[in-house]
Amino acid sequence: MNLQSVSFISGEPIFDKKATNKQEIGEILEKAKVAGQIWANVSVADRIECVRQFGAFVSAHRDQISKLISSEVGKLPWDADGEVSASIAKVELSIAAMETRRRDRILQPSNGPVQRQVRYRPIGVGLVLGPFNFPLHLPGGQIIPLLLAGNAVVFKPSEKATAVGQWMMDAWHQSGLPRDVMQWIVGAGDTAVTAIDRPEVGGVFLTGSRAVGQAIHRQLAGRPEVMLALELGGNNPIIVTESVPPDTVAKLVSFSAFVSAGQRCTCARRAIFVDGNDSNHQINALVIATEKLSAGLPGDNRAEVGPLIDATAAKRLKQTYDELLHLGCKPLLPFAVDPRHPALVRPSILDATDISPDGLAAIGAMEWFGPLLVVQRVKNFEAAIHAAARTPYGLAASLLGGSKAMFDQFAAGVGAGVVNWNGPTTGAAGALPFGGLDASGNHRPAGYYAIDFCSDPVSSLLRDEPSTDDPWSIVS
Incomplete structure (x- = not known):
């Protein structure tokens, strides 16, 4: 089967390559295992230098890769450029994280009778399964710390972002990384399944949906030696209190819900308003501001909301919208596809205030990826926290x-891994951990903490010579 990508800008094919077959996957992973054993013995300083060379390469070619991201996955230019900036910044952040969190060290002065030492051992071959929404930044956030920790990497980009994946591979190799240390495979889900089953795999790293994360978790049953780090989706709430001016609500909530066409895992899916004198004005301002957002393709300089990844994603989002209507939600801003492109979906807003408790629970259990927001009014702040936490997910949340x-009450009760105050749900800092709780992850936060799941700690008690003390004396 051939994988193809077609440009959102020109409509021309920009990638066409056969999927990696089973035999090729085996050969790639075998090479990676051998190369990883060599790479693990390369000095940390040399590994750092190689990673910095990659960052310098991306920086020198930022316009090229930014345009390719826009072309392949439909990101608007400002959004694609922001992703490239985050990718460049990830280099120094990952180096700092390794120095502060994963550096070999002696825990007792060398003049003591017994030294306590901790060192870190690579996990082997890391299989990185990348997403389409941040095709450079998110896999890079796992690849860079894996390489710094001395691992080999096999990368499978999303089948919807293979041109960006190929660019990244070339960038690493032109930055001096040995080719077998960083390899790639291309294909859809069956390609990933084949690779995961290989015995050479020491860790699997996914950014994707809950359903895919659960499937990988089941596939690795009985293989506890394989590290699994899951960065999954969310059903993220943003609570709006009475004190926030309507125009501020409109800006922060609309950005939370509709930036990147709602294709960020941290985008708000539910806006919960504490009912009062201002809530009508706040919701009206949100609807009016959202209706004014300009939707367009990457070549449209005025666009604020770009397309979904493809027409299939648009149809899937329409199914979610229809399901919400069936549950009793009322449209405040109906679903609409722009006639210019079947993937260009305008933001929509539904009101769930009057639906049943079972219906609200069903909404909290849903996962969708696109510019669709559900609003709900509740009687007080305690009810708002209860409503926000009524989801099996736990990725991001915000209080306005x-x-x-x-x-503090909100952060303790909402059950999310990224909890913001007076800012959008999508706000995340590179110097902090990033990950979700419950159905949004598996206790392996990425971001600054990604270095933690790239190696295993080894502890030692060291003496200059065998001890003359009798260890059996403790039983007498």
Whole structure:
């Protein structure tokens, strides 16, 4: 089967390659295992230098890769350029994380009778399964720390972002990384399944949906020696209190829900308003501001909301919208596809205030990926926290307004891994951990903490010579 990508800008094919077959996958992983054993013995300083060379290469070619991201996955230019900036910044952040969190060290002064030492051992071959929504930044956030820790990497980009994946591979090799240390495979889900089954795999790293994460978890049953790090989706709430001006609500909530066409795992899916004198004005302002957002393709300089990844994603989002209507939600801004492109979906808003508790629970259990927001009114702040937490997911959440005490109550009760105050749900800092709780992850936060799942700690007690003390004396 051939994988093809067609440009959102020109409509021309930009990638066409056969999927990697089973035999080729085996050969690639065998080479990676051998190369990884050599790479693990390369000095940390040399590994750091190679990673920095990659960052310098991306920086020198940022316009090229930014345009390719826009062309292949439909990101608007400002959004694609922001991803490239984050990818470049990931280099130094990962180096700093290794130095502070994963550096070999002696825990007792060398003049003591017994030294306590911790060192870190690579996990082997890391299989990185990348997403389409941040095809450079998110896999890079796993590849860079894996390489710094001394692992080989086999990368499978999303089948919807293979041109960017190929560019990344070339960038690493032109930056001096040995070819067998960083290899790639191309294909859809069956390609990943084949690779995961290979005995050479020391770790699997996924950014994707809950369903895919669960499938990989089941596939690795009985293989506890394989590290599994899952960065999964969310059903992210943003609570709006009475004190926030309507125009501020409109800006922060619309950005949370509709930036990147809603194709960020941290995008808000539910906006929960504490009902009061201002809630009508706040919701009206949100609807009006959202209706004014300009939708367009990457070549449209005025666009604020770009397309979904493809027409299939648009149809899937329409199915979600229809399901929400069936549950009793009322449209405040109906679903609409722009006639210019079947993947260009305008933002839509539904009101779930009057639906049943079972219906609200069903909404909280849903996962969707696109510019669709559900709003709900509740009677007070405690009810808002209860509504926000009514989901099996736990990735991101935000509170607008309120006091520091209210935010602390919110952070303790909402059950999310990224919890913001007076900012969008999509706000995340590179110097912090990034990951979700419950159905949004498996206790392996990425971001600054990604270095933690790239190696195993080995502890030692060291003496200059055999001890003359009798260890059996403790039983007498």
